[in-house]
Amino acid sequence: MQSKYVQKIVLVLALSALVGVFFLFDLGQYLSLDYIKDSQQRFQTLYVEKTAKVIAVYMVVYILVTSLSLPGAAIMTLAGGALFGLVVGTVVVSFASTIGATLACFVSRFVLQDWVQRRFGQRLDTINQGIAREGAFYLFTLRLVPLFPFWMINLVMGLTRMKLRTFFWVSQVGMLPGTLVYVNAGRELGRIDSLGGILSPGLIFSFVLLGTFPLATKKIMAWYRARQNKPTIVT
Template sequence: MAQKNRNKWIGKAPVVGLIVLGMLAFWYLELGQYLSLDYIKSSQERFQTLYQSHRVLVIAAYMGIYILVTALSLPGAAVMTLAGGALFGLVTGTVVVSFASTIGATLACLVSRFLLREWVQRKFGEKLATINAGIEKEGAFYLFSLRLVPIFPFFVINLVMGLTPIRLFTFFWVSQIGMLAGTIVYVNAGKELARIDSLSGILSPGVLISFALLGVFPITVKKLLALYKRKLRVGLKKSA
């Protein structure tokens, strides 16, 4: 058994090595400075000129960077979203950011599942049994609710969902839809990039409360429908 586990970890070593190498490069080369709000604002005109000359190339490069940042759970996704709005506008920016963020999130979920799920489930299987059952039963609704509430860090959701039994295809399309509202808010804010001084100023308390209510809505509706069906079945049995 020990040899089998050792072989499994050896098989995962290349993936771990690539992730560690990517993170070290990010911090050692101080690439984070290029994903800051100040840098994006100061480079906006230069990016616009480049985009006008090479639209497809710029979109491809932007999506590649965004996917990499999200897949490795590196800081900078919010600023990248603002940059997408400033560079591509609301419609194109929303489409580009939506797919890039969802692809990156799915890759992060896949990496978490590949590296940690088996160990976590083996180590805490009994304690996670209820959570696993809940995810299998209403995983899409649960994930959708989490995606609609931007007060939860999305990179945490990506990694945690990788430890659950939720299917990757379900994770992808639910994330695509669930993150759309927040994506539109940030991309739209990116259109006014010059007026933005901090990320915290984008989402007002009212907007956050609205997102939270939207997040609770789908599970609440499902619970109410289930309660209604149970009462309906009880009523039919009594009438029979």
């Protein structure tokens, strides 16, 4: 028991140090759209020369950003589209974001679950009952309809009894449509080289998807739930 307590302290200190370094050295400036745009040509040249290394470094940075719940995941997703294209970008971002989310979920569970269970056990039981009743669909709905921030879902789910492998595959599937939309938007943003490019049909379509995706998925999920709750008529 004491060993686990020491492990928690060490983990918290290590994570705090990483977050502190991020803000102390203003590393967030490298996760801005302006920086990505300014460095796009250099990154693309490096990607052509050292494809595997660039993908590996990108994934490590993305995993660190998401696992530490740092700001910049959305910008990195756009950057993935601009750098890797739609297909490779979607695959790379999908796995990096899911791995990072799962690590954040694990850290939340390892560090906070015991304390939260003791302090808010009854309230947490309601969430656990919802997961037990609806299974993976509960998380899938949260992932598909972005009502809550990405990082919040990771941390809250870490306090539940959902298995990490279930969290992983449901998150991967649930986040895939949104990942596609953002990567495609990044791919189009990467093609802008003049003011006229802002009005390109592809870019306009990407932003239309970004704006309508949450509403569309919400309507679809509401329709599906209504169908599930519809009483069966026996003749």
